Every structure is written in C-alpha cells, then in structure tokens.
Amino acid sequence: MSVELRVTDLVTGYGKQEIVHGVSMSARSEEVTCVFGPNGSGKSTVIKAIAGLLPAWSGQLHLGDTELTGLAVHEVVRQGIVMMPQGGGVFPRFTVMENLRMGGYSLRDTAWVEERIETLIDDYPSLQRRRHVAAGSLSGGEQMMVAIARALVPEPAFVLLDEPSAGLSPALVGETMTRVKGLRERGIGVVMIEQNIREALPVADRLYILAGGYRKFAGTSADIQDDRHLMSLYMGGD
Numbered sequence: 001m002s003v004e005l006r007v008t009d010l011v012t013g014y015g016k017q018e019i020v021h022g023v024s025m026s027a028r029s030e031e032v033t034c035v036f037g038p039n040g041s042g043k044s045t046v047i048k049a050i051a052g053l054l055p056a057w058s059g060q061l062h063l064g065d066t067e068l069t070g071l072a073v074h075e076v077v078r079q080g081i082v083m084m085p086q087g088g089g090v091f092p093r094f095t096v097m098e099n100l101r102m103g104g105y106s107l108r109d110t111a112w113v114e115e116r117i118e119t120l121i122d123d124y125p126s127l128q129r130r131r132h133v134a135a136g137s138l139s140g141g142e143q144m145m146v147a148i149a150r151a152l153v154p155e156p157a158f159v160l161l162d163e164p165s166a167g168l169s170p171a172l173v174g175e176t177m178t179r180v181k182g183l184r185e186r187g188i189g190v191v192m193i194e195q196n197i198r199e200a201l202p203v204a205d206r207l208y209i210l211a212g213g214y215r216k217f218a219g220t221s222a223d224i225q226d227d228r229h230l231m232s233l234y235m236g237g238d
C-alpha cells in the first residue's frame with residue numbers, strides 16, 4: 001500500500017537564522033521524489049528536519065496519519081524513515097560489516113539485523129567479497145553502496161538521500177541512479193537531493209525546486225518544457 005510522506009509549511013533553520021521559509025512537499029512510497037536547487041537553497045535543511053536532525057520551528061511532518069513533528073532521529077527511524085547524509089557517512093576505519101550493523105543500531109533484535117544484512121549484501125557482490133575490509137579502503141562507488149545498504153537495514157518505507165552521486169565518476173552516477181530505481185521497485189519511497197539534474201531527472205516521479213529557502217516549483221519531469229525552462233526555475237525564477 002502506498003504511503004505519503006508530507007511536509008506542510010515547514011519553517012526551520014540554525015540558531016536564530018531562518019533558512020527554510022514555509023516549504024510544503026509530498027513524497028510517496030514506490031516513487032522517487034527529487035529536490036533540486038542551487039547551493040545553499042535549503043535542500044539539506046529540509047531533509048534534516050524530516051529525519052529529526054533539526055526541529056521544525058513551525059509546520060508539520062507526517063508519514064501517512066502519523067505525525068513526525070518533534071520526534072527524535074531514532075523515533076523517525078522506527079517510523080520507517082532513514083537518511084543517508086551527503087558523502088554517505090560511511091565510517092572509514094570500520095569494516096563493511098561493522099558499518100552495515102550500524103544501520104540496525106536502533107533495533108533490539110540483533111539476530112534479525114544479522115539476517116537482514118545477509119539478505120541485503122547478496123545484492124552487492126563486491127561488498128560480499130570485502131565484508132571484513134575497512135570501508136575506507138573501498139572505492140567511492142563501493143562506499144556509496146555500503147551507505148545505501150546500511151540505510152536499508154531497518155527495512156525503511158522511505159530513504160532520504162542527500163546527493164548520492166556527489167564525487168562519483170559518470171559511470172558510477174549511472175549505477176547509483178539504477179540503485180535508486182531498484183529501491184522504488186522494492187516499494188521504497190526515495191527523496192533525493194541531486195545536483196546532477198541530467199541523470200536524476202529521468203528517475204524522478206515528482207520534483208521540487210527550492211531557491212533561497214522557498215519552494216519555487218512542484219511537479220513532474222513532464223512539466224519541464226526544456227532546459228531553458230528548467231534553468232530559469234533552478235535559478236529561482238517564478
């Protein structure tokens with residue numbers, strides 16, 4: 001059954017500085033929702049608020065009928081939402097297996113976590129072979145796979161990906177987008193921030209463009225007329 005993740009009139013920021021000025025958006029499981037926008041437009045700030053890393057100053061967050069506003073990170077994870085930070089957030093000195101186990105830190109059933117990891121790692125033959133190797137010795141692409149697999153350990157309904165293709169070679173950007181489509185095929189909702197619009201647009205079921213902490217566009221890739229139209233939206237035009 002499809003579930004909606006809803007952000008309504010979100011206002012948040014850091015310290016006293018308001019960064020996101022009343023943004024609303026909606027994502028569904030079994031869909032990829034992309035968030036585009038120039039550097040500093042508030043994209044990461046919005047998904048940090050969804051993940052419980054930042055408080056909502058006003059507005060609401062819902063997963064289906066469940067209100068997420070005010071929940072701590074581990075409670076948001078229990079509700080089925082996990083975030084993969086920019087750069088993946090892999091611990092370089094820890095082995096692949098140790099990194100994957102961290103994905104289950106908020107779950108009490110360690111036997112279930114081990115079983116889950118074994119199921120997940122089957123999808124990643126190169127990680128399977130290097131499960132006891134320090135994650136820092138893997139290639140950038142493999143580290144991204146560790147980060148994605150780790151996010152999947154708690155069987156989330158939604159994953160929030162902050163620029164999964166950042167720093168990867170063009171070939172690996174394509175592979176990352178294939179993985180993202182794979183998540184959608186498993187029924188997982190993906191909310192993805194991307195700078196790599198050309199690669200991400202074909203994967204996006206819905207898209208939002210933020211500029212200066214405001215939502216400037218909400219629609220689908222079919223609503224984008226051409227590159228010029230996209231660029232004017234991207235630069236914050238109305």
Ligand SMILES: Nc1ncnc2c1ncn2[C@@H]1O[C@H](COP(=O)(O)OP(=O)(O)OP(=O)(O)O)[C@@H](O)[C@H]1O
Binds near residue numbers: 014019037039040044
């Ligand atoms: N921890 C922080 N403390 C104070 N200000 C911050 C913090 N993190 C981000 N900001 C500021 O908030 C604004 C929005 O940042 P945010 O990371 O949400 O942008 P973004 O759209 O994700 O851009 P980027 O693609 O550069 O990550 C920026 O002006 C940034 O300097």
